[in-house]
Amino acid sequence: MNEKELDPRTLQVMGGYGLEQSVEAESLAPPLAQSVAHPFKSAEHAEWVFDTEANYEEYGGLQGYIYTRENNPTLDIFEDRIALLEGGGGALATSSGMAAISLVALFALEAGDEIVVSNHTYTCSFELFSRTLPRFGVETKVVDHPEELSQWEEMVTENTEFMFVETPSNPVLYVGDLEALAGLADANGTKLIVDNTIATPIIQRPLEMGADVVIESVSKFISGNGTILGGVLVGEDEFIQEIRRLEYIQYGNAMAPFNAWLSLLGLESLDMRMKKHSENALEVARFLEDHSAVEKVNYPGLESHPGHELAKRQMDGFSALLSFAIDGGKEEAFELLNSLELIPTATHEGSSRSVICHPASTIFHRLTDEELEEAGILKNLLRLSVGIESADDLIKDLDRALSKI
Ligand SMILES: Cc1ncc(COP(=O)(O)O)c(C=O)c1O
The missing domain is CATH 3.90.1150.10 (Aspartate Aminotransferase, domain 1)
Structure with a gap:
């Protein structure tokens, strides 16, 4: 069965963990792999899994579980489920929403780059973009009235590495025109990153409207009870695999397996x-x-x-x-x-x-x-x-x- 054809209400319950996987695992609920390491079948198998470059090239991704900072069976199910709900090719589960935002920024940027961000964003995102990243040589242009497309048009150029918008925004509930912003990103050969925390993929799917990357704080609606900190980064499969290959494991942003497991339970009623x-x-x-x-x-x-x-x-x-x-x-x-x-x-x-x-x-x-x-x-x-x-x-x-x- 092609999971991509399923309704979000079905995906929130079984995306990434369908009939076949649950029979194979002999567990109706997704299993919790509360483990840092994942043993290999043999020394040769370990060597083969660790040959990540060859595996990425041949299969487009990791072919076994290595270490939870890199990948983990429970995180895998959670990432697949979120990617399906958001309509993305892949996802990375992170330790918080801010971990997802800083991860994509650190992956995408280098000194001399320019970004254009809305000032109607959660304060830590705003401070990361407007105060911290400039310390590393990034130029941040802040859009004061993000509801006015003309402001974005004035600031976005071919040198813009990405645009960042949170919609609806915290706390004044500004609503950004996702199709128009995605069109502007396309016209300038840049990426649109959307913080979809407040809407969740049940209410809004930015990737379907042309955005390139979606981040969410899983600490909020997705987990639902205020019991865990978590985040997620969703985008094209190749883009996600590229981040997983280096920056994800270098910066150590992985979500705790127990948090992914609780988030899977939370998702069921989203x-x-x-x-x-x-x-x-x-x-x-x-x-x-x-x-x-x-x-x-x-x-x-x-x-x-x-x-x-x-x-x-x-x-x-x-x-x-x-x-x-x-x-x-x-x-x-x-x-x-x-x-x-x-x-x-x-x-x-x-x-x-x-x-x-x-x-x-x-x-x-x-x-x-x-x-x-x-x-x-x-x-x-x-x-x-x-x-x-x-x-x-x-x-x-x-x-x-x-x-x-
Ligand atoms: C809209 C929005 N994005 C991102 C974040 C950051 O998420 P976290 O607290 O999981 O790091 C928050 C947190 O309040 C938020 O409200």
Whole structure:
């Protein structure tokens, strides 16, 4: 059977581990290979597997398991499943989302290269691109208004090594036009890398819209319970194999097998969870939009969101993340957080349990006031990752807390 023809709802449960593999392993659930090393059949077999160059050339990849920093049977299933869901040729499982982002950057770049990145990205990605990589001679051009294609057009040239966009973005939920950005990348002979963490492959498949590489933080929706740190890098098979050959094993970014195993369990319910997240988030967003103590709500599912039509076109659902500006400043924002009785204050998103935070004083606190202002992360902004609890209970909790400010 050609797995590529299967529906994502089937793939999330058995992609990379179909009937044949489960019968062979005598295990319905994917086995956990919690081992650093993988013994060989003989000395000759070890020599043959280690002749990676010849194997890459002849078979296009490794022909046996060597060492978990390089490959591992459980990681293999997880990587195949994610690659199938994203529609990529291959995937690399990494120790965190940031490990996937830094791995692709370190693989692709050398001193003198140029990159163009959106300023609406998770703070660590933004700082990696705008502060750390320039120390190694990389020139980073930052797009301040990523919703305006003309800004990208002005900055992207034939010297651009890659473009990086996060959509929808954390925390103001900017929606990037993936087809237009991929077209621009193509026209300039460069690559488009997309952070698909907030949408997940159930809601959005950037590779199908022309992107070249997708990264995701597996710590979020994919694993789903906030129990593991993990990441994944997806792209064409040859590209992925090339990174695995050197940079992946040199930088030591591999995901822990137990984390891959938990993520496989998490993936099984991804479609159902994303539907419930999206449903709840829309209900909560509508409630907040109508509340007199709320100035503005950023959620792509709302008709008032500037990227709503685009989101409807390129996403199948709007996911869990929203942010809202309250009437007041930091003091009122803190008061609201401290008045909640159900929703914990935590810097996380994408787990079944709702969490809320004040981005300007936490995740984004290292940005300058000017950078915060440009990215729309104001002192009265709160970010809420809506879980899969009862929306009514969440709304009651928010209503109670809003009445205190
Ligand atoms: C959109 C997005 N991308 C990437 C990351 C980094 O992922 P990780 O925490 O797994 O390194 C995060 C983390 O918050 C994120 O929100």
